[in-house]
Amino acid sequence: MQIDLSSFFEAEKLDKEVSAKLEAQEIRFFGEKVSILKKEPVVFHFSSLGxxxxxxxxxxxxxxxxxxxxxxxxxxxxxxxxFDRVCFAKQEDYELHEEEDPLELSGYLFDVEAFLLNEILINWPMKILCKKDCKGICPVCGANNNLVECGCDTFVPDPRMAVIQDIFNAANKEV
Ligand SMILES: [Zn+2]
Ligand SMILES: [Zn+2]
Incomplete structure (x- = not known):
């Protein structure tokens, strides 16, 4: 969906509210498809700033x-x-202020889909966990450690520690 904002560039003072829904059923994220289960309509509030x-x-x-x-x-x-973004039209002589990170409109059109997909990516969580203390998957047998305690020996010596150990041992021999 595209919202026509041309009236904003004719009038000096204008406010407008538009409700729109994301049309996409899924998003692509690092080459993976992620389905959207629930989406609430988004109310966009546009307000002229000059x-x-x-x-x-x-x-x-x-x-x-x-x-x-x-x-x-x-x-x-x-x-x-x-979200709170400044938009400007390419045709206008708008002076860019670095801190505003403005959105460039092409032909006075606001692209709902592109805007929302970008906002989703910006706000995507760094890490997704089923619960705070998820125990993960055992690297040895592949069991879900939230469900079973497989008891595998998962101790892997840190290679950096091994180097320090070697230096320590060598130093001891010299004495
Ligand atoms: Zn988990
Ligand atoms: Zn295991």
């Missing part, structure tokens, strides 16, 4: 069908955030 410039504010909430980074079990991830 010639050739306007702000878009609002908030969104989407639920995704993801997997736990630890144990790989399915887990729902909610991504929600507020």
């Amino acid at each position: 010639k050739g410039k306007l702000s878009v504010t609002g908030s969104f909430k989407f639920t995704f069908d993801t997997r736990c980074d630890g144990c790989l079990e399915p887990v729902e991830t909610v991504v929600e955030a507020d």
